[in-house]
Amino acid sequence: MTEVGTGEGLRAIGRYDTAVPRGAPNTDAEQAPLVEPAVLERVLHVALRRGGDMAEVFAEDRQTSGASFDDRKVEELSSGRERGAGIRVVVGETTGFAHTADLSEAGLLAAAEAAAAVARSGGGGARTVGLPQRSTSPTRGLLAPGDVDKLRKLELLNRADDAARSVGGAITQVQVGYGDSRRRILVASTDGVHVEDDQTRTRLSVQCVATGDTGMQTGYESVARTEGFEVFDRIAVEDLARVAANRALGKLSARPAPSGELPVVLAGGSGGFLFHEACGHGLEADHIVKDASVYVDRVGELVASPLVTLVDDGTVGGEWGNFAFDDEGKPSARNVLIQDGVLTDYLWDWLRARKEGRVSSGNGRRQSYQHLPIVRMTNTFLMAGTENPDELVAQTPRGVYVAKLGGGQVNTATGDFVFGTSEAYLIEEGRITAPLRDANLIGNGPDILGRIDAVADDFGMMPGTCGKDGQSVPVGCGQATLRITGITIGGTAA
Amino acid sequence: MTLAERVISAARGGEEVEAYVARGHDVEVCAYDGDVESLSSATTGGVGVRVLLTGGAEGPRLGFAWAGSLEPEVVDETVRAARDNAAFATPDAHLAFATPDGVDPAALDLWDPTVGEVPTDDKVALALDLERRLRSADRRIRQVPSADYADERVEVALASTTGIRAVSRRTGAYLSAAAIAGEGADSHTGVGFSVARGFGGLDPDRVSIEAVERSTRMLGAVKPTSDRLTVIFDRRVVSTLLGIISAALSGEAVVKGRSFFAGRTGEQVATGSFTLVDDPTDPRAFRASAYDAEGLACRRNLLVESGVLLGFLYDTVSARRAGTASTGSAVRGGYAGAPGVGARAVVLAPGDQSQEAIMSSVGEGLFVQSIIGVHSGVNPVSGDFSVGVEGLMVRDGKLAEPIREATVASTLQRMLLSVVHVGNDLEWLPGVAAGQTVAVGDMQLSGN
Incomplete structure (x- = not known):
């Protein structure tokens, strides 16, 4: 996209329904650190030699593997490895940053010199750096991707392809993608941070094309978890594949979505993107401290319907936006953003929190060692209500029922946001009726949050990939079935 | 090219190997509120290797691996990983690497040496000046959340055992800014940008004019x-x-x-x-x-x-x-x-x-x-x-x-x-x- 800088986008990965797992304890022996403490101390010393308030080393070792099954073939197996470190030096309001793929002491020292160059005019002076004992992430039950035979991964793809095609002859194309990653990070800073985290993620997606008299339609479904391969002990890829295939098939007979304002019922777990876009981005402190959000100066005010209690929580077992430590070494946390409709707090990273004389909320994240950390969401969700989801539909004479969302985008300065449907139906006389073709819905964050008039008890989460300032990170979104009294549907049917 | 050629020399019998080697230098300056918000500089390099196992009767099989490093042992490991991946892929008679097809490449000069020669201080000054200019461009501009300069120098070498040899390099320089115009409770963002091969081709006036026009005309x-x-x-x-x-x-x-x-x-x-x-x-x-x-x-x-x-x-x-x-x-x-x-x-x-x-x-x-x-x-x-x-x-x-x-x-x-x-x-x-x-x-x- 060339329209840069005005919006933040979220891509759907898919939905899953599963209990939170606890695997067998990891019995691996303690591994060697990515960078030895003595080296870190010398590098941090050099980084602050010309002055500065804080220096930090962020080292990362990421291994990925992927496979794509397309057009009935295992088309590509890939694997990748990226190791390196980013070093930042903060002097007053200025950050110097340099990164290197060379984790040797010489490589790190060169990057430290480059990052420190911004501090040359600062007063400062040498500082002795002593790091505390390293904290590591708690052990987690993991079937590490690297320990799983490639044939087992490929078998999943075959099974998904078979299941999708067996749904019907109108399914004309199936693409199954598998990906896993293991990301070890180490953060050490002159603020006394010294932590290491080990993050394993696994995902599988199915995209189907159905072809009929009306042309082609697509259906998509996936699972994405901060877990190892054991996720497939609980989740049958055949189920995902059939959901994707049926979604494509159903839309062959879909009619154009309506144009104009209507009540909308969002199915539980269909995509908490609504909140991610309607207010999540607007509550990120980098927008707040720059007065670039509609939520500036509104803490303590009613910004949503009293039915809305919104939480961002990076600690929920196995969710896609999880981690033990953020990319600044802060433990992940549960942060209540909106309580009963009242704005309680924003999301903070180290830099933005320092400006306001407070501490980070554990939301400093970066795509890789090649990026500076910025304020990001983790798993953002609306707390469940008490109503019966079927009743919400029954009480809606005419409207749109959204079974699955495809992503969204927001302009944080105006609060205007869109989110797109990938499975939706008309509601007529309190019943779900005709399927609708894909469309975006558009609203204004604070306005739409005030229009939520019912929240049900069927909570569900969905993973996504969130893009901001050119950096992509995994996030989770969640909500129970809810109703918006009116929002503009961007279809073509008058 | 030397490294790419070294990689493909590792090819064994019954396989084709292709190596893509890229190296880049980047600088980014972000200005905010009259100050440098961040200054980043970096050198990156990596290799992408494809191995095509051609021995099978049902057709070749393809594997891919990459690494964000140009260290020899890492590169060697990447070749082994690509070869291992290929062994698990489905044979497909359509799989092949490109072979020279007689079409001559266009003579393009996409490299502006000034990107690497201009002192960082000048790049910083450009971003600071843009930010300052934008803040005073129109009384309705109440915030300039970003005013950034960035440049890159990228060199790529590609070689394959099927006869491909291609070396290219390019530079790019970017200037962009976002302005927020406001009146009462009404706020709108406008983004302006300018891109060029080199430092001298950037047009800060235009970035400023676009950002102001696109934010202020949305008021109301x-x-x-x-x-x-x-x-x-x-x-x-x-x-x-x-x-x-x-x-x-x-x-x-x-x-x-x-x-x-x-x-x-x-x-x-x-x-x-x-x-x-x-x-x-x-x-x-x-x-x-x-x-x-x-x-x-x-x-x-x-x-x-x-x-x-x-x-x-x-x-x-x-x-x-x-x-x-x-x-x-x-x-x-x-x-x-x-x-x-x-x-x-x-x-x-x-x-x-x-x-x-x-x-x-x-x-x-x-x-x-x-x-x-x-x-x-x-x-x-x-x-x-x-x-x-x-x-x-x-x-x-x-x-x-x-x-x-x-x-x-x-x-x-x-x-x-x-x-x-x-x-x-x-x-x-x-x-x-x-x-x-x-x-x-x-x-x-x-x-x-």
Whole structure:
């Protein structure tokens, strides 16, 4: 996209329904650190030699593997490895940053010199750096991707392809993608941070094309978890594949979505993107401290319907936006953003929190060692209500029922946001009726949050990939079935 | 090239090896509130290796691996990983690496040495000056959340055991800024940018003027009434839309039954004023390139002429599947990505009207300045199209009141057949397509 800088986008990965797992304890022996403490101390010393308030080393070792099954073939197996470190030096309001793929002491020292160059005019002076004992992430039950035979991964793809095609002859194309990653990070800073985290993620997606008299339609479904391969002990890829295939098939007979304002019922777990876009981005402190959000100066005010209690929580077992430590070494946390409709707090990273004389909320994240950390969401969700989801539909004479969302985008300065449907139906006389073709819905964050008039008890989460300032990170979104009294549907049917 | 050649020398009997080696230098300066918010500099390098096992009776098998390092032991490990991956892939007779096809690469000079020579202090000064200028440009500008300078120098070498040798290098410099205009409780963002091969080609005046114009003219925007009307898309929006169209013109999407253009060659798919070319040999194009991502010469490909669909873009494998030859259209997202099919420099044959003249011809309609929700509302397989818009109504041939919180919708198929004007205001923008004003009739505006 060339329209840069005005919006933040979220891509759907898919939905899953599963209990939170606890695997067998990891019995691996303690591994060697990515960078030895003595080296870190010398590098941090050099980084602050010309002055500065804080220096930090962020080292990362990421291994990925992927496979794509397309057009009935295992088309590509890939694997990748990226190791390196980013070093930042903060002097007053200025950050110097340099990164290197060379984790040797010489490589790190060169990057430290480059990052420190911004501090040359600062007063400062040498500082002795002593790091505390390293904290590591708690052990987690993991079937590490690297320990799983490639044939087992490929078998999943075959099974998904078979299941999708067996749904019907109108399914004309199936693409199954598998990906896993293991990301070890180490953060050490002159603020006394010294932590290491080990993050394993696994995902599988199915995209189907159905072809009929009306042309082609697509259906998509996936699972994405901060877990190892054991996720497939609980989740049958055949189920995902059939959901994707049926979604494509159903839309062959879909009619154009309506144009104009209507009540909308969002199915539980269909995509908490609504909140991610309607207010999540607007509550990120980098927008707040720059007065670039509609939520500036509104803490303590009613910004949503009293039915809305919104939480961002990076600690929920196995969710896609999880981690033990953020990319600044802060433990992940549960942060209540909106309580009963009242704005309680924003999301903070180290830099933005320092400006306001407070501490980070554990939301400093970066795509890789090649990026500076910025304020990001983790798993953002609306707390469940008490109503019966079927009743919400029954009480809606005419409207749109959204079974699955495809992503969204927001302009944080105006609060205007869109989110797109990938499975939706008309509601007529309190019943779900005709399927609708894909469309975006558009609203204004604070306005739409005030229009939520019912929240049900069927909570569900969905993973996504969130893009901001050119950096992509995994996030989770969640909500129970809810109703918006009116929002503009961007279809073509008058 | 030495490293790429060293990698392919590791090829064993019964296999072909291809190595893509990239090295880059980047600088980024972000200015905020009269100060340097951040200054980043970095050198990156990596390798992407493909191994094709050709021994099997049922056809070759392909594996890919990459590493963000150019250290010899890491590179060796990457070759082994690619070979191991290939052993698990499905044999496929269509798989092959590119072989030299006799087309000479265009002589393009995409390297401006000033990017590496200009002192960092000058780059910092440019970003600071832009930020300062923007803050005082208009009394309604109440915030400048970003004013950034960035540049890059990229060198790529590609070699394969099938005879490919391709070396290329390019530079790029970028200046961008966002301004927030406000009056009362009303706030709007406008982004301006300038791109060039070198430091000297950047135009800070233009960045500032665009950011101010695009934010201030939205003040007072209201939600419009739903209507069916002609929509005039701004150049930047058209560049985005042509990028989506070009994805549907990928030969891979076509042969796999994932494009609404499949089977329509020779048909009238757009109005007669619509002639579309992908020409990466045009040095003005942001992604101009002498070689594609498999090392074949990039070439000019005419895709739609006077509304008639002529052909698609192919890399080596998709061309073999379709029974044709590569059009030199392989692309990849750096060393970590395997090649796929993609456009680099899509451009519409310019019409003869300026943006103002098009508004005058249209009379009553909507001018769309920017769109959101492209990835959630535009489906390049089905063609369904629905995006969030902000812009200004066009009344009596002139820009009138600003509007927001609305969508425009149609299908890509219908939009192509409803193009009523193509502007003469061609501009090369970052991304895979040039921009120019385009008016599309019969679109649904959804608001109140």
